[in-house]
Every structure is written in C-alpha cells, then in structure tokens.
Amino acid sequence: MARFIARRLVQAVLVILAATFLIFLATFALGDPFASSGEKAVPPDIAQANREKFGLDKPLPLQYLIYVGNMVRGDFGIDFDQHRPVSQLLEAAVPNTVRLAIVAIIIDILIGVIAGVIAAIKRYSFWDVLVTVVATLAIGIPVFVIGVVLVANVSGWGPFPSVPRSFTVDVPWYQEVLLPAFTLAIIDAAFIARLMRGSMLEVLRADYIRTARAKGLSERTVIGKHAMRNSMIPVVTYVGVSLGVLFGGAIITETIFQYNGVGYLLSRAIVNSNAPIIIAVVVFSVVAYVLISMIVDILYAFLDPRIRLS
Numbered sequence: 001m002a003r004f005i006a007r008r009l010v011q012a013v014l015v016i017l018a019a020t021f022l023i024f025l026a027t028f029a030l031g032d033p034f035a036s037s038g039e040k041a042v043p044p045d046i047a048q049a050n051r052e053k054f055g056l057d058k059p060l061p062l063q064y065l066i067y068v069g070n071m072v073r074g075d076f077g078i079d080f081d082q083h084r085p086v087s088q089l090l091e092a093a094v095p096n097t098v099r100l101a102i103v104a105i106i107i108d109i110l111i112g113v114i115a116g117v118i119a120a121i122k123r124y125s126f127w128d129v130l131v132t133v134v135a136t137l138a139i140g141i142p143v144f145v146i147g148v149v150l151v152a153n154v155s156g157w158g159p160f161p162s163v164p165r166s167f168t169v170d171v172p173w174y175q176e177v178l179l180p181a182f183t184l185a186i187i188d189a190a191f192i193a194r195l196m197r198g199s200m201l202e203v204l205r206a207d208y209i210r211t212a213r214a215k216g217l218s219e220r221t222v223i224g225k226h227a228m229r230n231s232m233i234p235v236v237t238y239v240g241v242s243l244g245v246l247f248g249g250a251i252i253t254e255t256i257f258q259y260n261g262v263g264y265l266l267s268r269a270i271v272n273s274n275a276p277i278i279i280a281v282v283v284f285s286v287v288a289y290v291l292i293s294m295i296v297d298i299l300y301a302f303l304d305p306r307i308r309l310s
Contacts, residue, residue, distance in 0.1 A: 101246035116196025240296030
C-alpha cells in the first residue's frame, strides 16, 4: 500500500509541474501579464513590483524557475485593485470555498446515495420511478437557473442572507453557505443517485451476493456490508472529480450568491483584468484538482484491493 501511495504522489507532482508549466507559457511566455489591458490602467508601481517579483527582465528559463519558486511559497504578486498581496486574498477566499465544497458534497452523498440505494432495492417500484424521473429532470436544469430561482424566492427568508447583500453585515458561515451549497448539490446528487442505482443493481446480481444470501445473512447485512462497498466505487470517482472542481471555485454559483470564495474572486478578477489573481486562482485550482484526484485513487485501493496491483 505504501508503494501504491508513493507512486500516486509522484504522478501527482509530475502532473502539477506539467500543468503549471503550461500556465506559465500561456501567461508569461506570450507577453507581459502585468501590462494594462484595454481600458484597465494598471498602476505603474504595482506593475513594476510584479515584474520584478517574477523576473520578467530575465531570460525565459530563469523566469520559469522564479515562477515555480514563487508558486511553492504561495507568492503570486500584488493585485491591481486593492494593492494587496494576492496570497492574502486567497487566504480569505479558500476557507470559504472549502466549506462550500464540503457542505455541497455532504448533501450530494446523503441525498444521492440514499436515493440510489432505495431505487435499486425497490427496482421498478414507485420509488424507483420517482428517483429516476426527479434525477433526470434535475440533471437537465442548468446550475445558474437553480441559483437564480433560489435567489429570487428564498434569499432573505428565514436564516438565509439576502442577495445582493452588504459585506459589512456579519453572517454566520453556516447560513451563508446553505443556499449556494444546495444549488451545487442538486445536479450532483441527481448524478450520484443514478450512478448508485446502476452500480447497486449490477452488484446485487453478483455471485458473492447470492452466496451471502444463501448463507442466511440478513438483507441489511447483505446490502450494508457487502453490496454497498463495491457499489460506491463509481460514486467515489464522481465525488472526487466534483470535489476537485468545487475546491477550484464554483465561479457561477459563488458569483450569483456573492459568496466570498475562490470562484467569486476569480470572476471579479476577470472582469477587472486583474492578472495576478487570475494566475493564482488557476494555479490553485489545478493543484487542488490533482491532489483530490490522488486522494480518490488511494480511496479506490481501500475499497478494492485489486486496484493496488494494476
């Protein structure tokens, strides 16, 4: 198992280096990312400070080494608008996005797995049809439509903060995160329910399930101990990918709800052509996605030991 984890860790590092190298080529090698863009006038002192920090006056290979060194230290320069280190802005946004992603995934798993298991156990029943129909309808609704509907009808009601809102008013994080998390969770929960149903039906037809029932084990033991574990493998795949994407910032949902996370930070940076923030968020998103994918691979090995040998 230790060798399997070490191999996945080396692969993750190589993928991160390759991805960040492509980001470097797209931003630094093709021009000056800290120059004024269109109507956006970059303060000369801020632009010069960023050029010096990233060594834009040095040869390209040395620029890349400086870029990697800054990236490892989490130093992405100074943003154009607030004239603050980009690392400080990320430190404020990342915990909010992590909370949003975790709450959304918990809702996904609770709704999706339970609905999928019920649909599989009660195949062709009313509950199976209900889960299938609701999941199909939910998958077809764009996330921004769900967000807009919730903003128009739910925000400002009860414990939910109003949108748009003043950031000078303190709102408990669990109230602030509920609506955007539910917005993100609806579609993913529908996918998970369908995945879980299909995987569960396949596992329930397996020989070892028939053997477990023939031994006289209770249906609860057969489902909970034997069927659920192998049925979760495709769900873990989807949850891992979804979690990696969410950690990189749910730009549409965070913007709709004005949720102060990585996605909202990126959307404002794109509107304002704030290159240091854009570079930082893209690098953070890539690293988060690769690391989550590595963790998912390790979870595979625990769920199915055969994967370690492949």
